[in-house]
Amino acid sequence: MQFFLVSVVLALSLCSGVSAESKAAINAFKRVEALKPGLVQRELDLPYRPKLDKRASPYLTEVTQKFVVNGSAIPDVDFDVGESYAGLLPISSAPNETRQLFFWFFPSANPAASEELTIWRFNGGPGCSSLSGLLYENGPFTWEPGTYRPTQNPYTWVNLTNMLWVEQPVGVGFTQGVPNITDEVQLGQEFAGFYQQFARTFGLENRKVYLTGESYAGFYIPYIADAFINLNDKVYHNLAGVAINDPIIGDATLQQEVTVVPYVDYWANVFSLNASFTKAIHDKADQCNYTSYFNTYLSFPPPPGPFPVLPDPFASDDLTCDLFDDVYAAAIAVNPCFNIYHILDTCPHLWSQLGIVNPGDYEPPGAQVYFNRSDVQAAINAPPTNWMLCTDRNVFGNGNDTSTARDRSLGPAQDGVLQHVIESTNNTIIGVGNLDFLLPPNGTLMALQNVTWNGKQGFQSYPGNEFYTPYHPEYNGGSLAGAGYLGLWGTERGLTFYQVQLAGHELPEYTAGAAYRTIELLLGRISSLGQAGDFTTQTGNYTGTSPIYRY
Numbered sequence: 402m403q404f405f406l407v408s409v410v411l412a413l414s415l416c417s418g419v420s421a422e423s424k425a426a427i428n429a430f431k432r433v434e435a436l437k438p439g440l441v442q443r444e445l446d447l448p449y450r451p452k453l454d455k456r457a458s459p460y461l462t463e464v465t466q467k468f469v470v471n472g473s474a475i476p477d478v479d480f481d482v483g484e485s486y487a488g489l490l491p492i493s494s495a496p497n498e499t500r501q502l503f504f505w506f507f508p509s510a511n512p513a514a515s516e517e518l519t520i521w522r523f524n525g526g527p528g529c530s531s532l533s534g535l536l537y538e539n540g541p542f543t544w545e546p547g548t549y550r551p552t553q554n555p556y557t558w559v560n561l562t563n564m565l566w567v568e569q570p571v572g573v574g575f576t577q578g579v580p581n582i583t584d585e586v587q588l589g590q591e592f593a594g595f596y597q598q599f600a601r602t603f604g605l606e607n608r609k610v611y612l613t614g615e616s617y618a619g620f621y622i623p624y625i626a627d628a629f630i631n632l633n634d635k636v637y638h639n640l641a642g643v644a645i646n647d648p649i650i651g652d653a654t655l656q657q658e659v660t661v662v663p664y665v666d667y668w669a670n671v672f673s674l675n676a677s678f679t680k681a682i683h684d685k686a687d688q689c690n691y692t693s694y695f696n697t698y699l700s701f702p703p704p705p706g707p708f709p710v711l712p713d714p715f716a717s718d719d720l721t722c723d724l725f726d727d728v729y730a731a732a733i734a735v736n737p738c739f740n741i742y743h744i745l746d747t748c749p750h751l752w753s754q755l756g757i758v759n760p761g762d763y764e765p766p767g768a769q770v771y772f773n774r775s776d777v778q779a780a781i782n783a784p785p786t787n788w789m790l791c792t793d794r795n796v797f798g799n800g801n802d803t804s805t806a807r808d809r810s811l812g813p814a815q816d817g818v819l820q821h822v823i824e825s826t827n828n829t830i831i832g833v834g835n836l837d838f839l840l841p842p843n844g845t846l847m848a849l850q851n852v853t854w855n856g857k858q859g860f861q862s863y864p865g866n867e868f869y870t871p872y873h874p875e876y877n878g879g880s881l882a883g884a885g886y887l888g889l890w891g892t893e894r895g896l897t898f899y900q901v902q903l904a905g906h907e908l909p910e911y912t913a914g915a916a917y918r919t920i921e922l923l924l925g926r927i928s929s930l931g932q933a934g935d936f937t938t939q940t941g942n943y944t945g946t947s948p949i950y951r952y
Contacts, residue, residue, distance in 0.1 A: 458484055458508065459604065460484070460486065460603050462604070464602055465486055465602060465603055467782070468486035468487060468488040468506075468782060469486055470486060470487050470505070470780065470781055470782065471780070472484065472485060474780055475542075475777070475780050475781070476774065476776045476777050476780060477544075477550055477771075478551045479550070479551075480553055482507075482541045482542050483507065483510075483541060483559070484507070484508050485506060485507045485508075485541075486505075486506045486603070487503070487504060487505040487506070487781040487782045487783070488504065488782040488783075489501040489502065489503055489504075489576075489577060489782075489784065490504065490595060490598045490599055490602060491594075491595070491598055492571070492591045492592075492594045492595040492598070493594045493598070494594075494597075494598065499577065499578045499579070500571045500576075500577065500578030500579070500581075501577040501578060502567055502568060502569045502571070502576050502592075503567070503568040503575035503576055503783060504565060504566065504567045504599060505535065505565075505566045506563075506564070506566075506599075506603065507540075507559045507563070507565075508559075508563050509559050509560065509561065509562050509563045509564065511560060511561055511562065511938065513562075513924075513926065513937075514561065514562045514563050516607075516608060516609060517562055517563065517608055517609040517610070517611065517641070517924065518563045518564075518565060518605055518608045518609070518610055518611070519558065519562040519563065519564055519565070519610075519611040519612075519613060519920070519923075519924070520564075520565045520567060520596075520610065520611065520612050520613065521534050521535070521558070521564065521565070521566050521567075521613050522565075522566070522567045522569060522592070522613075522618070522621065522622075522625070526573075526616070526617050526791050526792075526796075527570075527617045527620070527621075527796055527797065527808060528570075528572065528791050528792040528794070528795075528796045529573065529616075529790060529791040530568050530574040530755075530772075530788075530789075530790055530791070531566045531567055531568055531569075531614070532566060532574060532755075532772055533755055533790055534566060534614070534615070534907075534909070535566045536755065537755075537907060537910045538908075538909035538913075538916070539554070539556070539557055539558045539909045539913075539916065540554060540557055540559075540564075540566070541553070541554055541557045541559050542554055542557075543880065543910075544754050544771065545910070546751040546752060546753040546754070547751030547752060548879065552877060552879035552880050553879075553880065554880050555875075555876060555877055555882075556880065556882055556909075556913035556914060556917045558920050560938050561917070561920055561924060561937070561938060562611070562920070562924055565599070567592075567595070569588075569591070569592055569595070570582060570592075570796045571591070571796070572794040572795075572796040573792050573794075573796060574772070574786070574788055574789075575772075575783045575784060575786050575788060577784065579800050580794060580795065580796045580797070580798060580799075581799055581800045582796070582797060582799065583797055583798075583799050583806060583808075583809050584797070584808060584809040584810045585620055585621070585624035585808060585810035585813075586624060586810065588621065588625070589624040589625045589626075589627060589628030589629075592628070593625070593628045593629055593632060596610070596637065596638070597637045597638070601637075606636050606637065607635065607636055607639065608639065609641035610629065610638065610640050610641060611640075611641055611642050611643065611644070611924065612625060612626055612640070612642075612643045612644075613643070613644045613645070613920070613923070615645060615646045615647050615648065615906070615907065615908065616647055616648065616649065616839075616840075617648075617649060618645050618648060619645055619648025619649045619650040619812070619813070620648075620649065620650070620808065620810065620812065622643050622645050622648075623643070623650070623813035623818045623819045623822050624810065624813060626640055626643050626822045626825075626826070627813075627818050627821055627822060630821065630822070630825045640825070640826060641826065641828060642826050642828030642829065642830070642923050643822060643826065643828070643829050643830070643923075644829075644830040644831075644832075644919055644920065644923045645830070645831050645832075646831075646832040646833065646834070646909070646916070646919075647833050647837050647840050647845070647906045647907075647908060648831060648840070648845060649840060650812050650814040650845065650848050650849075651814035651815050651848035651851065652710065652711070652812060652815065652848070654710075654711045654712070654713060654714065655694075655708070655711065655844060655847060655848060655851075656840055656841070656844030656847070656848055657725045657839075657840065657841065657844060658689070658691060658711070658714060658722065658724055658725050659691045659694050659711070659844065659847070660695065660841040660843045660844040661682075661724050661725045661728050661841060662682050662683060662686040662691065662692070662724060662728075663695060663841075663843065664838070664841040664842075664843070665679070665682070665728055668744060672728075672731075672732055672735070672744070673735055673736075674728075674731055674732070678731055682724055682727060682728060685721070685724055685727070688721075688722075689711075689721070689722035689724070690711065691711075691724065694711065695843075695847075698847055698851070699843055699847045700850070701850075701860055701861060701862050702857070702858065702859055702860070702862075703850040703851070703858055703859040705858060706858075707851065708851045729741065732838075733761075737761075738750050740905070741759070741838050741839045741906075742837060742838070742905045742906035742907060743834075743836050743837070743905030743906065743907075743911065744836050744837075744838050745836055745905075749763070750762060750763035751763075752764070752768060754771040755770060755771060755772070755790045756768075756770040756773075756789070757790075758790060758791065770788065770789075770790070772788045773788040773789075797809070812848070814848045814849065814851060814852050815851075819852055819854075820852055820853060823852075823854040823855065823894075823895050824854055824855055824895065826895070827855075827894075827895030828895065828923065828925075829896045829897070830896075830897045830899070830919055830922060830923055831845065831849065831896070831897070831898050832898070832899040832901065832908060832919060833845050833846075833899075833900045833901075833904075833908075834900070834901050834903075834904025834906060834907075834908045834911060834912070835888075835900055835901065835902050835903070835904065836903065836911070837904070837905050837906040839906055840906065845898075846860075846864075849898060854894060854895065854896060855894035855895055856894070857894065860891060860893050861893060862891065862893075863891070864889060864890055864891020864892075864893075864899070865891065866889060866890050866891055866929075866930070866931050867886040867888075867889065867890075867931060868886065868887055868888035868889055868890045868899055868900075868901065868918075868930045868931065869885070869886055869887075869918075869930065869931055869932065869933050870882070870884050870886075870912075870914045870915045871884060871918070871933075871934060871936050872884040872885070873914070873935070873939055881913075882912065882913040882914030882915075882917070883903065883912060883914055883915070884914060887902060887903070887912060887914075887915050888900045888901040888902050888915065890929075890930040890931065892929065897922065899919065899930055901915045904916075914936075917936065918930060918936070921936065
C-alpha cells in the first residue's frame with residue numbers, strides 16, 4: 402500500500418522505589434517531560450482566540466432577532482461562544498411548507514470572510530446530525546468523548562470564515578416535517594431551497610458558498626453542489642468550492658472490500674491478528690479477485706476506461722467475499738473496544754455526550770445526551786425533540802419510516818456528478834485519515850482513479866507531496882493540534898487529494914490543525930497544502946526554536 406509512514410515512539414513508565422545509583426534510569430523518564438510542549442502563558446481573562454471589540458452586527462435585524470443565541474448562556478459552557486443564530490427555516494417559500502431544517506450560524510470576525518459562507522452540512526449516516534461536527538470537530542466549542550466539560554476550540558473554522566451548520570435531510574435531528582425523498586437529486590433540490598430561504602433571511606445574497614462535510618457527505622455534497630451549479634444563480638447559489646473528508650463516493654465493494662486486506666497488512670501491528678486468520682483473508686482476497694483488482698487499478702496513471710464492477714458480496718447467500726465484516730469481527734474479538742473510525746482506540750469505551758453511535762458503544766446509567774436536554778434545546782431555539790445523533794427514521798423512505806428503501810442514487814464518482822463539480826469549481830478537495838477503517842484511504846483514492854475530469858482519468862502521479870501543518874503556540878491544553886509534516890497531498894486539474902497519517906474518520910476531531918489548513922486552501926488563503934509558514938490567522942514566528950514553545 403502507498404501510505405505515509407510515521408514512526409511513533411511510545412514511552413511507558415512504571416515508577417517504584419529507586420536507589421541513588423539509578424540516576425541514569427530516572428533521567429530516561431525525565432526525557433518525556435522535556436519533550437512535552439509548553440503552553441503559552443496568557444494574560445488574565447484573555448480568551449483562547451483573539452479578543453475582538455464588539456460592534457454592530459450586520460446579521461442582527463428585526464427578522465433575525467428570533468434566532469439569536471445568547472453566547473454566554475449555553476448550558477455547561479462557561480465562556481462566551483460569540484455571536485450566533487439558530488433555529489428552523491423552511492426548504493421552500495411555499496405558504497403551506499411544513500418541512501424545515503435546523504441551522505446554527507456563527508458569523509466570523511475575520512475580515513477576509515466578508516464575502517463568503519462555509520456550510521458544514523454533512524456528518525454522514527445517512528441520517529446523522531451535523532451538530533456532531535460542531536461539538537466534536539470544528540465548532541467554537543467542543544466536548545470530546547471522555548472529557549469533563551466543553552472547551553474553547555482554537556481551531557474552529559469560525560476563525561476563518563462564516564460558518565453554518567445544518568441538520569438535513571428532513572427527518573434528522575431537530576428538523577421538522579415528513580421525509581419525502583428517495584434519492585440525492587431530490588435531496589440537493591431541497592437543500593438548495595433551504596439555503597435560498599436562509600440567505601434571504603440573513604442578507605447573504607451574492608456570497609461565495611463553500612460546502613464541507615465527511616462520510617456520507619461524499620454523496621450529499623457532490624449532489625447538492627451539482628444542484629447549486631445547475632441553478633446557474635450567483636445570487637443565492639454561488640458555489641466556490643467543496644471539501645470532503647473520509648467520503649463514500651463510489652462503489653462500496655471497491656472502497657471497502659478490495660482494500661481491507663492491504664489495510665490490515667499495513668497496520669498489522671495494530672490489528673494483531675493471528676497468522677492463520679491473516680492467511681485465510683489473503684486467500685479469500687485472491688479468490689474474490691480483490692488482490693489482482695487492487696494491484697491493477699490502484700496505479701498512476703490508471704488503466705484507461707471504466708473499471709469493471711465487482712460483484713456485490715451481499716448478493717451471495719454465503720457472503721464468502723464479505724472480507725470487511727470478517728476482519729471487523731476479528732478486530733473486535735482481539736480488541737473489544739475496537740473503533741471502526743479510529744483504529745488506535747482500546748478499552749475502555751469513552752462516553753460520548755452525543756450518545757450511542759454504534760452497537761456496543763458504552764452508555765453509563767443515567768447519562769443524558771447533550772442535545773436532548775430541554776435546557777440546551779431552549780438555549781439554541783430548537784423545538785422540543787427526542788434528539789438522536791443518527792435518526793431512526795428512514796430519510797430516503799418517501800414518507801414511510803418502516804420502508805426498507807435506500808438512497809437510489811449511484812455514487813457521484815460513478816455517474817458524472819463528481820466530475821461536473823470538479824470541472825465547474827476547479828476547487829474540490831477530498832481527504833482521508835489513515836486510521837479510518839470504515840472507509841480505508843486507498844479505497845477513496847481508487848474510486849478517484851476511476852473518474853475522468855478535465856480531460857484525463859484519475860491522478861497521473863501518486864499524490865505524495867508532504868502535507869505541512871504550521872507550528873503554532875497552544876493556549877488551551879484541552880484542545881491541541883499537531884504540527885509539521887503530517888501527511889501527503891497532490892493536486893491535479895482542479896482536484897486535491899490528501900491523507901493525514903494520525904487522523905481517523907472524523908478528521909478535524911483528531912487532527913484539528915491539518916483540517917484547519919485544508920479550509921485555508923479551500924478558501925484561497927494559501928496556495929497549496931505544502932506551503933510552509935504560519936496559519937493565516939496567527940501572528941509571530943513559531944518554528945519550534947522559539948522559547949515560547951518547546952519541541
